[in-house]
Amino acid sequence: MADPSxxxxxxxxxxxxxxxxxxxxxxxxxxxxxxxxxxxxRLNSYFADPASLHFRTQTMVRTAARxxxxxxxxxxxxxxxxxxxxxxxxxxxxxxxRDDKSYPWLAVTVSDEYPRVFVGRGAKRRGTRYFGPFxxxxxxxxxLDLLLRVFPMRSCTPGVFRNARAAGRPCLLGDIGxxxxxxxxxxxxEEHREIVDQFCSFMAGNTSGxxxxxxxEMYQASADxxxxxxxxxxxxxxxxxxxxxxxxxxxxxxxxxDIVGFADDGxxxxxxxxxxxxxxxxxxxxxxxxRSDDLDLTxxxxxxxxxxxxxxxxxxxPQILSSVEADPxxxxxxxxxxxxxxxxxxxxxxNKRVLLDTVVKNAELALKxxxxxxxxxxxxxxxxxxEVAEALRLEEPPLRIExxxxxxxxxxxxxxxxVVFEDGLAKKSEYRxxxxxxxEGSNDIAAMDEVLRRRLGRLLDERGKSRSAADDGDGxxxxxxxxxxxxxxxxxxxxxxxxxGLPQVNAAAAVLEDLGLADEIALCGLAKRLEEVWVPGEEYxxxxxxxSEGLYLxxxxxxxxxxxxxxxxxxxxxxxxxxxxxxxxxxxGELRRKALLTYFGSLRxxxxxxxxxxxxxxxxxxxxxxxxxxxxxxxxxxxxxxTTGEVTDV
Numbered sequence: 001m002a003d004p005s006x007x008x009x010x011x012x013x014x015x016x017x018x019x020x021x022x023x024x025x026x027x028x029x030x031x032x033x034x035x036x037x038x039x040x041x042r043l044n045s046y047f048a049d050p051a052s053l054h055f056r057t058q059t060m061v062r063t064a065a066r067x068x069x070x071x072x073x074x075x076x077x078x079x080x081x082x083x084x085x086x087x088x089x090x091x092x093x094x095x096x097x098r099d100d101k102s103y104p105w106l107a108v109t110v111s112d113e114y115p116r117v118f119v120g121r122g123a124k125r126r127g128t129r130y131f132g133p134f135x136x137x138x139x140x141x142x143x144l145d146l147l148l149r150v151f152p153m154r155s156c157t158p159g160v161f162r163n164a165r166a167a168g169r170p171c172l173l174g175d176i177g178x179x180x181x182x183x184x185x186x187x188x189x190e191e192h193r194e195i196v197d198q199f200c201s202f203m204a205g206n207t208s209g210x211x212x213x214x215x216x217e218m219y220q221a222s223a224d225x226x227x228x229x230x231x232x233x234x235x236x237x238x239x240x241x242x243x244x245x246x247x248x249x250x251x252x253x254x255x256x257x258d259i260v261g262f263a264d265d266g267x268x269x270x271x272x273x274x275x276x277x278x279x280x281x282x283x284x285x286x287x288x289x290x291r292s293d294d295l296d297l298t299x300x301x302x303x304x305x306x307x308x309x310x311x312x313x314x315x316x317x318p319q320i321l322s323s324v325e326a327d328p329x330x331x332x333x334x335x336x337x338x339x340x341x342x343x344x345x346x347x348x349x350x351n352k353r354v355l356l357d358t359v360v361k362n363a364e365l366a367l368k369x370x371x372x373x374x375x376x377x378x379x380x381x382x383x384x385x386x387e388v389a390e391a392l393r394l395e396e397p398p399l400r401i402e403x404x405x406x407x408x409x410x411x412x413x414x415x416x417x418x419v420v421f422e423d424g425l426a427k428k429s430e431y432r433x434x435x436x437x438x439x440e441g442s443n444d445i446a447a448m449d450e451v452l453r454r455r456l457g458r459l460l461d462e463r464g465k466s467r468s469a470a471d472d473g474d475g476x477x478x479x480x481x482x483x484x485x486x487x488x489x490x491x492x493x494x495x496x497x498x499x500x501g502l503p504q505v506n507a508a509a510a511v512l513e514d515l516g517l518a519d520e521i522a523l524c525g526l527a528k529r530l531e532e533v534w535v536p537g538e539e540y541x542x543x544x545x546x547x548s549e550g551l552y553l554x555x556x557x558x559x560x561x562x563x564x565x566x567x568x569x570x571x572x573x574x575x576x577x578x579x580x581x582x583x584x585x586x587x588x589g590e591l592r593r594k595a596l597l598t599y600f601g602s603l604r605x606x607x608x609x610x611x612x613x614x615x616x617x618x619x620x621x622x623x624x625x626x627x628x629x630x631x632x633x634x635x636x637x638x639x640x641x642x643t644t645g646e647v648t649d650v
Contacts, residue, residue, distance in 0.1 A: 004061045008047045014040040019071040020081045022089075023064040030089035032060050035082040039069050060093040075329040083306045095269075095289050095303055106131040106144065108200055113189055114161070114182045115196045116154045119144065131203045131277070148178040150214075150236040151199035153192065155179065211237065254278075257319035259352075260305070261359035262297050263367045269297070270367035271304055272359050275317075286362070288370045297324040305330065309337065320344045321352055323360050371556075380549055381424030387550025388495070391542050392535060394522055398494035399423055402455075403557040404508075405499040406436075406447045407565035416451035417565035420493075421557055431564060445507045448498060452511040459492055460515065493521055499558050501527040501541075502534050509536035526558045585627045592619050596628065607632050 019039045023032040036042035046067075050058050072078050086094055109116045111127030119141055148155060156164070156171055156179070164171050164183040174181035182192040218233035259274040272286045287304075301324050309316045316338040320326075326344035335342040347353040385397035401421045406414065416434035420427045434451045496512075498504045505525035512518040524542075525534040531551060532541035544551035588596075599617045600606040606614075606628075614625035 004047050004050075004064070007064070007066045009043065009067065014043050014069070015071055016040050017071045018073075018075050018078045019069050020078050020085065021067060021069040022085065023060060023091075023093075024066050024068070025063055026065040030085070030091050031063060032091045032093040033082055033085045033089065035075075035078040037075055037078075039071070043067065043069070056093065063093075075327075076332050079302065079329050079333055083303075083310075086303070087310070095300065106203065108196065110196070110200075114154050114192055116156070116158075116161075117144065117148075117196075117199065118155060129200060145178075147199060147202065148173070151195050151202070152178055152180040153195045153199055154182060156183075255319070256317050257321055258317050259356055259359045260301070260320060260322045261356060261361075261363045262300070262323050263360065263363035264297060265367060265371070268367060268370065269300060270363045270370065272363035272366060273308065274355070274359050276355075286366045288366060298327065300324075301326055302330050305334065309334065316342060318342060321347050321356050323356060381553075384549035384553040385424055387544070387548055388553060391533065391544055391550055392495070392522055392524055394495070396494075398522065400491060400493045401495045401497060401557060402493040403497040403499065403561040404448060404451055404455075405558070405561035405565040406444045406451070407562075414447055415565060416447060417561050418451070418455060419557065419561045419564055421553075424553060426560060433564070444500065445503055448500075448504055448507050449511055452496075452508055453515070456511065456515050456517060459517075492517070495522045495524070497554060497557050497561075498523075498525045499528075499561055500525050501532070505534045505536050524554075526554050528558075531555065585624075585631055587624050588628065592617075592624070595619055 016038055018035075018037050020033065020035045021039060021043060022030050025031050034042065046053075046057070046061050050061075053061070070081065072081060104119050104121050107118055107120050108129045108131075109127065110129045144155070154161065155173065160171055161183050164174075164181075168184055170179065170181040170184050170186070173179040174184070174186070180187040180192055180195060182189065187195070214233055214237055218230050218237065221227075221230040221233060255276055256278070257276045259276060261272045263270040263272075268288055270286065270288045275285075301322060305320070305326075316334055318338075318341065320334075320342065322344055323346065325346060331342055331344050334344075347356055382397075385399070388394070389397045399422060403419050403421075405417050407417070414436035416436060418432040418434070420430035422430075432455070434454060436447050436450055496508060498508050502525070505523065508523055508525070509518065512521055512523060523536055526532070527534060527541070531544075533544060533551075533554065534541045544554075595618055596606070596614075600609060609629070611622065611625045611629045614620060614628050615622050617625075620628075
């Protein structure tokens with residue numbers, strides 16, 4: 001790889017103007033394209049201390065052999081030129097949002113004499129009206145099947161249509177009432193066109209008008225004693241309502257927008273998009289991309305939207321609701337492309353905010369699913385364990401890893417957690433919780449010392465029992481002789497990971513040394529802020545690449561230990577706080593207390609309830625309700641979910 005200092009531009013030679021820059025490799029290929037408001041400031045950042053750069057950025061500048069730039073008049077021109085060059089050169093180090101699916105459209109060939117409806121994929125064609133895209137092909141096919149009962153328009157291929165015309169006999173769809181059979185003249189071209197217009201109007205969001213018209217027809221047919229026609233219209237109404245339920249109205253019927261939500265874990269970024277037409281969610285799409293640098297989500301929004309609306313057939317809506325703010329130049333560029341105003345904003349309240357939260361949640365779930373697939377892949381797990389072994393200078397990959405964390409609130413309810421990963425996968429049956437009772441106060445070092453001494457002391461006890469059994473001729477006691485299950489704490493970890501930096505690592509190392517296990521069990525700590533891996537006896541931390549599978553494994557361990565510890569801590573806080581508030585109330589036994597907690601669900605709701613509302617709880621009367629109200633009304637400072645133990649400030 002090249003040394004970035006060999007091709008760094010001379011100081012002062014880079015202009016201060018806005019522009020676009022390109023990094024080239026030794027073969028003349030463009031490997032990265034970027035834009036900047038100030039070219040000198042941006043380019044100088046690439047030639048700073050390599051340790052301060054993102055791993056992929058380090059790789060890019062070391063792969064490059066030269067850099068060139070082009071000055072433009074303003075930021076909008078820079079954005080346009082950047083995107084043009086990204087499309088032209090396809091640089092390997094630019095973020096690419098890759099979608100592994102081709103999404104289906106609902107298409108109506110309105111330019112044909114007898115328009116046809118079908119579900120298709122790929123590029124749009126002239127003379128065809130499209131609805132979508134939709135997330136699932138089967139869902140839109142089921143919806144189309146329902147709608148054809150109400151709007152029996154042609155859905156057959158041109159070949160089938162020609163054959164039916166030549167034979168003078170309709171196909172099966174015509175016989176079962178899902179096609180008006182224009183091929184054999186049951187309806188004229190004008191009548192069939194009217195059916196098509198109604199179908200398109202319904203798909204465009206005009207549902208209330210069509211449903212109201214069919215209802216009026218149904219009641220009129222019933223009044224005219226035409227019960228067969230009324231029954232047919234009733235079935236049509238049921239089909240329309242089912243189809244409408246599949247695309248529930250979430251916003252006003254005039255709304256046409258795309259809802260964009262991001263989820264980010266520092267290494268990958270997930271994006272989810274809901275397409276809303278006529279107030280309905282008509283389609284959704286999702287992407288997951290690897291992080292290429294430390295850009296914030298606002299800067300990642302630009303390439304994503306430009307890539308999304310560059311696809312064939314994807315139109316730019318007048319409104320884009322995003323979970324991150326957009327740069328004004330992006331808004332101006334999309335408005336120019338659309339030929340009208342485009343609004344990009346972050347909704348703060350109302351139905352649009354609720355929908356945006358749903359989109360963000362979908363992005364978070366997609367990212368979690370991607371992480372799960374990555375974590376369970378055998379090749380990836382093996383690579384992660386080998387990277388950890390290499391970074392920590394272990395003789396072999398650590399097949400059993402234990403991670404410890406401490407959780408408390410200002411020194412109260414101090415608890416510890418132990419999570420276990422074997423072969424790179426969580427083994428939840430081996431998780432353990434520790435309640436620290438030997439002291440009170442905010443002392444994570446002392447708490448970590450106690451947790452490790454208790455766990456490793458049990459390990460030594462189990463080994464002593466095993467040796468005694470072996471001496472007696474009964475063999476080792478690594479499994480329970482009754483159940484055959486592994487004995488608790490009987491297996492030593494190959495690696496212990498503590499959540500924290502050098503102080504926590506030193507405390508854990510002292511425990512291993514005192515118990516004579518320092519040569520047998522490896523140790524490291526993972527600090528949150530810079531994801532540094534600390535090893536006992538080393539002055540400086542081990543820095544793993546941000547894209548490293550080994551670092552990803554350690555992060556999963558640390559996050560799981562933290563989750564397990566804080567869940568236990570919150571449940572204890574909730575239990576103790578509620579118990580302390582309700583203890584001593586005459587007539588409030590265990591069953592009534594459970595009924596009270598089930599009815600309200602959170603301490604905030606219980607505190608806000610009136611005496612009359614508390615009296616509505618089964619088993620409560622006015623006297624007991626007044627006593628409970630008096631006990632909780634002045635308690636404040638926190639809101640506790642009495643079911644999950646979730647604690648939040650109020």
